[in-house]
Amino acid sequence: MIAEAGARQAQPASAGIPEATDGETIHTNANWTDVTPRLSILVPTYKDSANQLLSMLAACHYAEAVEIIVYDDGSQDIALTNAMRESVDAFPGAACLITAEHNKGRSAGRNRLQASSRAPWLVFLDADMIPDDEGFIVRYLKCVQDDSAPRLVVGGFSMKLTPFSSKTDLHRAQSERSECMAASVRSEEPGRYVFTSNVLAHRDIMNAVPFDPAFSGWGWEDVEWGIRVSRQYPVEHIDNSATHLGLDTAQDLLRKYxxxxxxxxxxxxxxxxxxxxxxxxxxxxxxxxxxxxxxxxxxxxxxxxxxxxxxxxxxxxxxxxxxxxxxxxxxxxxxx
Structure with missing residues (x-):
């Protein structure tokens, strides 16, 4: 199912297909209207495929209980769009691909994903991340079942499934030193170690503390958001890690800095x-x-x-x- 629209104000998602805005194209799979999701897994991407992530999530236990929404932030790549549509169609739960006409930035993309989601709990997961094992969805479902109070739950970051490459060894070493930490370590400074590449948030948090669109381009929008959330809501750290596959070469990392x-x-x-x-x-x-x-x-x-x-x-x-x-x-x- 595909919906297209011109410049209209986006509305919170209901049981139907999300309403397109600003020239977006929206594609949902056959399961979309049949699933009442317990979790919404929200995937922002730009010029990167989310296919490997979709495939790994499809293999996780209870995949049929979630919805996945991928937001392509203006990649303008027809081949990429078609490939991700095929992965969306193959997903055993509900799945949706929103293709933006123009790039709007990481904060705006995440806010758009939240507005399109239907579940009370939202998992933000970057397109170049993959769950470390098949229990990924189950652990987050257990979190929301054990305690329904609004809070932020950070799952963690790893290099467990990332192939070693001499081209990206510097980024790997930097990530292992500053990001790949056990929950017990992250819990010592809970607000500081909020990585939106793998985080679970209650919908009330996203309504009260959206990402700040003043942050454009790459970097620091997630840190700033995590600080704001930690001032208003509890931040919990658990060991439910996902692997970062999309490591940069030293040249690309320097460019991002x-x-x-x-x-x-x-x-x-x-x-x-x-x-x-x-x-x-x-x-x-x-x-x-x-x-x-x-x-x-x-x-x-x-x-x-x-x-x-x-x-x-x-x-x-x-x-x-x-x-x-x-x-x-x-x-x-x-x-x-």
Whole structure:
């Protein structure tokens, strides 16, 4: 089933097909109107296929009890769209693909997914993530069955199923150090470790605390959202991890850092009490006052991109950290 529409205001989803807006195309599978979902699994994507994720979720226990909504944020790739439609049609539960005409950004995409969903509990799962085992859906269902009170539940992040590649080894090492943590560790600072690549939220939270569309491009919109949620609702961490498959090369990771400086300082403006306590803030603030930060940035860029056989990974990680701080320092200097 396909629905198309022009520029109309999106409305909360009902039992029917979500209402298209702003030139979107909406495709639902044959199960859509027959399923009353207990969970809505919401998948934002841009120029990446969600097919492997859909396939893995289809193999999970109780897949027929959920709905999956994929939001393609303006990829404008007909072949990609057709392939994801086939995966949507094959999913054993309810499934929907919303294809946006133009890119609107990560915050707007997640808000659109929430508005299209029907279940009281929502799982945000990035397209380049896959569940680590077949009990992924069951564990989240148990969470909502055991305690129906509105809260945020963070499942966790892993590299368990990510194939090793020398091209992405730096991103892998950075993720293992800063993101792949057990629930017991994340629980020590629950608001800080909210990764929207794999998180369960009650609908009341999304209605009260939507993602901030002022964050454009890549980076920090999820951290800022997690801080706001933690001020109003409980944040619980559990071990229900998903693997991040979409690791970046060092060059692509450096490029993303270069694009995220404005978002970082916007997060600092929104939550200075939290952000100013981070080592990154202190380093970036220092670099904003250093006249030679351009040279430091370029040297650290060069070292970060060196192959592991030529430069130890620990030094490349330090260079990556220094590069981001120097870039953010420059972004702060440009704002003043």
């Amino acid at each position: 270069e694009q995220s400086g404005a978002n970082f300082w916007l997060a600092v403006e929104r939550h200075p009490d939290v952000m100013e306590q981070t080592p990154l803030f202190r380093m970036a603030s220092m670099f904003s006052q250093v006249p030679g930060r351009f040279l430091i940035r370029e040297v650290s860029r060069y070292v970060s991109r060196m192959p592991v056989w030529l430069m130890p990974r620990a030094i490349r990680l330090l260079a990556l950290k220094t590069f981001r701080a120097a870039v953010y320092g420059g972004a702060r200097h440009a704002r003043t």
